[in-house]
Amino acid sequence: METRSASLVVLDQPAVSELASQLRGQLVGPTDPGYDDVRRCWNGMIDKRPALVVRCAGPSDVRVAVEFARKHGLPVAVRGGGHNVSGNAICDGGLVVDLSGMRGVRVDPANRTVRAEGGATIGDLDRETQVFGLAVPMGVVSETGIAGLTLGGGLGWLRRRYGLSCDNLLSVDLVTASGELITVEPGQHPDLWWALAGGGGNFGVVTSFEFRAHPVGPEVYFAFVLHPRERAAAALRQWREWAADAPDEISSFAVLWRVPELPELPPEQHGRPAVVLLAMHSGDPAAGEEALRPLRELGTPVADLSGPMSYLGVQSFFDEDYPPHVMRYYWKSRYLTGLPDEAIDQLVSANDASPSPRSNIDIWQLGGAMSRRSVQATAFGDRSAPFLVGVESNWELPADDEAGVAWGRETFAQLAPFSMAGGYLNFPGFYEDHDRLVADTFGPNLGRLRATKRRYDPSNLFRLNHNIRPS
Ligand SMILES: Cc1cc2nc3c(=O)[nH]c(=O)nc-3n(C[C@H](O)[C@H](O)[C@H](O)COP(=O)(O)OP(=O)(O)OC[C@H]3O[C@@H](n4cnc5c(N)ncnc54)[C@H](O)[C@@H]3O)c2cc1C
Structure with missing residues (x-):
């Protein structure tokens, strides 16, 4: 409550009223109804209290909001989808330029x-x-x-x-x-x-x-192949070999997780660590089935849910795993220089050690079109890594915050020997060691x-x- 009133006191009220009158959208402050809704982020760990949220209805509102913040020396946060794990879409005591109503x-x-x-x-x-x-x-x-x-x-x-x-x-x-x-x-x-x-x-x-x-679509071929904990390292090694020759139409992941209690997955695997190999072929579904057959035949999986699926279905396949507001999340990433057996063993043990059944470690197969642009062609930086690891620590209760963040950091640290400098900045944790992360990621583009x-x-x-x- 203190922060709420402090935010209002420092602002010049006539100026705030004038700001409201210039907007096509809505201005929401700490005493307005709906304030707690507009300051929420996807990550339930984020609990910040902005002085003002400008719910923009169009570019003119964005201009007005930016000019107001600059003139009054307010920190500015910009909200698109509000999904960044760092919670930077919202700020304490500043102005949020909220574009979540602009979705045309x-x-x-x-x-x-x-x-x-x-x-x-x-x-x-x-x-x-x-x-x-x-x-x-x-x-x-x-x-x-x-x-x-x-x-x-x-x-x-x-x-x-x-x-x-x-x-x-x-x-x-x-x-x-x-x-x-x-x-x-x-x-x-x-x-x-x-x-x-x-x-x-x-x-x-x-x-x-x-x-x-x-x-693309409307149907594509989607592969979902589950291997048990006993075969996790072997399946990852086989996936690594298969991925090296996969055509550009295929993008794949290997995800280390605990098997959720879903009826379509074997009950004896529920709650156990495992690896799931996922891939989408973006061309004709029949050609996709043929191209993904070898992935499905790596060893003996315990479940294979592969089949043709609508592209929209693939795009929302994971939605339920990442509910907004209620869950707590800490995500970091590393570009790997390769996927040696030692890295695989490390990843399998890290998954075993996860304190939460909701966490996972995603290994993204990179390469293909995304890698065929030079470091300096775009600001993005080096695209040569063959794999990206996303460490996704996900849990439910505030009491588990310390354990959740600690596992994420520890897993990230253990991958250092296999990693390039920098990381994928859309999975930034809470921007620890910010300046080095930014400098290493942008490299010669800085x-x-x-x-x-x-x-x-x-x-x-x-x-x-x-x-x-x-x-
Ligand atoms: C469940 C989940 C799944 C994800 N999956 C993927 C994935 O498959 N691939 C991937 O690459 N990333 C993925 N991400 C990471 C995602 O790319 C980042 O979290 C990204 O920042 C989300 O964008 P947003 O607009 O929702 O974020 P916000 O939190 O709204 O914004 C993040 C930052 O982007 C900037 N920004 C936002 N909107 C604007 C704007 N209109 N103009 C200028 N700057 C703006 C601001 O600096 C802001 O702090 C995922 C994240 C989540 C939570």
Whole structure:
């Protein structure tokens, strides 16, 4: 309560009333109904109390909000889908530019392009593009925001065929720190254009994205093959060999987890550590079945739920595993230089040691189209890693926070000998060791990113992100 009233006292009330009168959307402060709803993030661990939340209805509201925050010296948080594990979509005592009401999507089927507003979710984009048998490479959980995901790169089931989400950008409408609304595309603002592909929310607020879309679906072939704990290391070694020759149409994962109590999974496996091999083939389902047969025949799985599935079904397959608000999450990542047997053994033991049955460790097969761009082609950085490990510590009770975070950190640390410097910045933990993480991840691109930041946001107004400091 103290913070609530303190937030209001420091703000100039006539100025706040004037701000409200300039908006098409809604201004929500600590004493307004609905305040507790608008300050919630996907991660239930995040409990921040902003002074003001501007629920933007369009780009003009975004401009007004940014100008107000700058003039009054308020910290600024930008909320797209609100999914980032760090909770940077919300801030204490500052102003939240909330785009979650801006979710419009328009597809141009003739040109295979799509424009989506900055608060759209992956599910919004997928539903509209699939009307025309099209898809944009996005992530694998449909409720995630396209904004944070694309600005940080964007890895999903189409990564090896069509690249990262940011590789498919055609243009971006952006409100800069000075409150200007500009269109950024290859011929306009070239440094900014380059920086937005991986440089995160450092350069302004994206009010809409234009993407290239590709023919995908409506049905694809999806593989889901479960191996028990006893075969976990062997299955991972076989998957590693199989993945080395997989065509770009296939993107796969190996997930170390505890088998959930689902009727379609063998009851004797429920609650036990195991590995599940998952893959999607993005072409014709019959060709996908043929191409994924060898993956399904690696050893003797204890369950095989593979089959043709709608692309929309694949895109929302994991949704129920990641409920918003109620669960607590801590996610970190490492790019591996390879997947040697020692790394596999380490990952299998880390999964055994997980204190929560809801946690998992995802090994993403990289390569393919996403890796065929040079380090300097986009701000994103080095794309040469063959695998990315996402350590996903997920649990339910506040009392387990310490154990959940500790397991995530420990597993992350144990992978150091097999890892490249830096990490995937969309799985940033709580940005521990922030400056080194950012410098290592961007590598040779950091200088150009800094220069671009100095030009477009010299006072570092947009700093609640993987921050590129102007100096
Ligand atoms: C359940 C789940 C599944 C995920 N799956 C994947 C996956 O398959 N692939 C993958 O690559 N990542 C995945 N992620 C990570 C995801 O990419 C990041 O969490 C990303 O930040 C989410 O974007 P958001 O808009 O929802 O986040 P928010 O929390 O709203 O925003 C994160 C940051 O992005 C910036 N930002 C947000 N909106 C804007 C905007 N309109 N303009 C400018 N800056 C903005 C801000 O700096 C903000 O702090 C997943 C995350 C979750 C929680």
